[in-house]
Amino acid sequence: xxxxxxxxxxxxxxxxxxxxxxxxxxxTRDHGGVIFIDLRDREGLIQVVFRPEENAELAKQAHSLRxxxxxxxxxxxxxxxPGTKNPNLATGDVEVIPNHLRILNRADTLPxxxxxxxxxxxxxxxxxxxxxxxxxxxxxxxxxxxxxxATRDYLDSQGYLEVETPILSKSTPEGAxxxxxxxxxxxxxxxxxxxxxxxxxxxxxxxxVEKYFQIAKCFRDEDLRADRQLEFTQIDIExxxxxxxxxxxxxxxxxxxIFKAAHNIDIKMPFDRLTYREAIGRYGSDKxxxxxxxxxxxxxxDFRASSFKVFRNAIDAGGVxxxxxxxxxxxxxxxxxxxxxxxxxxxxxxxxxFIKIENGEWKSPIVKFFSESERAALxxxxxIEEGDCVFFxxxxxxxxxxxxxxxxxxxxxxxxxxxxARKGHSGSDQGAPEWDFLWVTDFPxxxxxxxxxxxNAMHHPFTRPKTEDMPLFEAxxxxxxxxxAYDVVLNGVEIGGGSIRIHEPxxxxxxxxxxxxxxxxxxxxxxxxLRALRLGAPPHxxxxxGLDRLVMLICGEQSIRDVMAFPKNNRGIDLMTNSxxxxxxxxxxxxxxxxxxxxxx
Ligand code: ASP
Numbered sequence: 001x002x003x004x005x006x007x008x009x010x011x012x013x014x015x016x017x018x019x020x021x022x023x024x025x026x027x028t029r030d031h032g033g034v035i036f037i038d039l040r041d042r043e044g045l046i047q048v049v050f051r052p053e054e055n056a057e058l059a060k061q062a063h064s065l066r067x068x069x070x071x072x073x074x075x076x077x078x079x080x081x082p083g084t085k086n087p088n089l090a091t092g093d094v095e096v097i098p099n100h101l102r103i104l105n106r107a108d109t110l111p112x113x114x115x116x117x118x119x120x121x122x123x124x125x126x127x128x129x130x131x132x133x134x135x136x137x138x139x140x141x142x143x144x145x146x147x148x149x150a151t152r153d154y155l156d157s158q159g160y161l162e163v164e165t166p167i168l169s170k171s172t173p174e175g176a177x178x179x180x181x182x183x184x185x186x187x188x189x190x191x192x193x194x195x196x197x198x199x200x201x202x203x204x205x206x207x208x209v210e211k212y213f214q215i216a217k218c219f220r221d222e223d224l225r226a227d228r229q230l231e232f233t234q235i236d237i238e239x240x241x242x243x244x245x246x247x248x249x250x251x252x253x254x255x256x257x258i259f260k261a262a263h264n265i266d267i268k269m270p271f272d273r274l275t276y277r278e279a280i281g282r283y284g285s286d287k288x289x290x291x292x293x294x295x296x297x298x299x300x301x302d303f304r305a306s307s308f309k310v311f312r313n314a315i316d317a318g319g320v321x322x323x324x325x326x327x328x329x330x331x332x333x334x335x336x337x338x339x340x341x342x343x344x345x346x347x348x349x350x351x352x353x354f355i356k357i358e359n360g361e362w363k364s365p366i367v368k369f370f371s372e373s374e375r376a377a378l379x380x381x382x383x384i385e386e387g388d389c390v391f392f393x394x395x396x397x398x399x400x401x402x403x404x405x406x407x408x409x410x411x412x413x414x415x416x417x418x419x420x421a422r423k424g425h426s427g428s429d430q431g432a433p434e435w436d437f438l439w440v441t442d443f444p445x446x447x448x449x450x451x452x453x454x455x456n457a458m459h460h461p462f463t464r465p466k467t468e469d470m471p472l473f474e475a476x477x478x479x480x481x482x483x484x485a486y487d488v489v490l491n492g493v494e495i496g497g498g499s500i501r502i503h504e505p506x507x508x509x510x511x512x513x514x515x516x517x518x519x520x521x522x523x524x525x526x527x528x529x530l531r532a533l534r535l536g537a538p539p540h541x542x543x544x545x546g547l548d549r550l551v552m553l554i555c556g557e558q559s560i561r562d563v564m565a566f567p568k569n570n571r572g573i574d575l576m577t578n579s580x581x582x583x584x585x586x587x588x589x590x591x592x593x594x595x596x597x598x599x600x601x
């Protein structure tokens with residue numbers, strides 16, 4: 001037996017016991033011939049002390065130990081000498097006095113010290129098996145396990161069946177770019193890795209499964225970001241005979257179970273709900289971060305007859321005047337103002353007007369154009385006080401909201417409002433919760449694609465229009481049709497989304513037609529789904545949550561890479577295995593493939 005205890009479990013009550021431990025040498029210290037070793041395993045640390053006067057042979061052996069060597073020690077648990085206790089360590093009252101040491105393996109020169117966070121992420125990724133030994137990452141893996149287990153247990157308790165769906169599936173033209181897998185048995189044909197098990201889970205509803213879930217791997221060939229990887233994991237859920245409220249209830253229950261298991265926190269339920277239009281109108285985002293105020297305020301009615309041309313023209317052109325009040329931001333620097341103006345322009349504004357309130361004065365070149373009543377309206381609607389800074393958006397509703405929404409987030413960063421909200425300082429909404437969950441509902445069914453010059457599905461082509469908006473569908477008023485689609489948002493991050501689906505074949509055909517899918521493509525790409533819908537498909541709907549993002553938030557991390565065991569770097573490369581890699585020409589031949597770069601093959 002390699003061990004009787006783990007390195008985190010020995011306490012005062014164990015003093016006098018003979019134990020065997022195994023793990024890694026975290027650090028060694030030589031104090032005048034006495035060797036102190038912090039022995040580490042997954043659970044924690046314990047001090048092991050080799051005294052030459054007690055066992056010269058063992059002390060000599062211990063002298064050769066280096067960080068990350070793997071050892072097994074047997075010995076007696078002893079009380080630490082008063083004054084040498086370590087209150088920061090769970091095992092800090094005791095130490096182990098060994099009578100036996102076995103060196104199980106040696107470690108080479110280390111790529112970086114285990115107790116220092118290396119700045120070079122590539123170095124970490126190259127030696128990921130070593131990087132993962134660090135307590136922060138090992139805690140993240142554990143929290144991920146806890147979250148996944150809570151998910152399974154909760155969904156099981158609600159009658160959901162875990163069903164696996166194929167990884168080798170079929171390419172269909174929705175959403176992101178597919179990863180393709182050439183077929184050896186059918187030369188010239190390709191499987192696609194699933195972007196999500198969307199169609200399979202709907203087919204499982206037709207199959208009568210009624211309540212499905214899967215911790216599903218998904219693959220999308222997209223550019224990578226801190227919260228995006230080529231492969232990621234979804235908690236995928238689908239159920240039959242449901243309305244959005246049913247999906248909200250199971251999702252909320254599941255998230256409550258996850259937070260209870262991971263942090264012993266009781267999250268507030270039910271979650272608030274905002275429609276898409278409300279979310280955009282009030283926060284300029286479909287995933288609002290509500291942990292600080294600075295809501296968008298509509299001033300269009302107040303400036304309808306304004307003599308300030310810029311505002312008046314925007315309204316006359318059918319647009320709006322909106323503003324946010326950044327409390328205590330009158331000290332904005334020139335650099336900050338320039339950056340915010342750049343952001344405003346990037347998202348479609350012509351410029352950025354703002355007013356600083358300093359020494360009782362409204363400072364801005366635009367103030368002189370305002371009438372008394374316009375000033376009064378601004379004052380009362382934005383609750384303007386000394387030290388504030390008010391930013392305006394005068395544009396179409398969409399642009400004004402988007403611009404102010406982006407500014408709101410950047411200003412919050414500049415003012416450190418997220419941190420202050422977390423620590424309960426002023427500057428945040430009274431009592432802003434640490435975990436702010438909400439639903440955003442009633443997304444538009446379609447969005448116009450400028451590049452493709454056609455309507456695309458905002459969620460996906462299987463999403464159902466709201467029943468009350470069906471007449472708009474008949475009337476082809478595409479931009480006005482709302483979908484029975486919803487997102488769940490946590491602290492300004494979209495952690496999941498779903499919809500009630502189309503279960504009628506005629507409506508699904510009509511949807512494809514609107515999206516410009518030709519009748520031939522409908523058959524070749526979606527024939528299976530259309531046929532299934534004709535064989536007694538129940539009404540159904542579901543949701544998928546991004547497990548990586550959720551765990552990232554639970555762990556307080558900034559990047560999903562830190563909650564995945566073996567992520568790719570931001571160029572899509574696995575530096576540890578050096579993948580993607582070239583393959584043997586014979587493998588290509590087996591697959592009937594030729595690379596464009598060496599046509600001769
Ligand atoms: N399959 C969808 C997605 O990955 C989620 C859903 O509609 O359930 O976004």
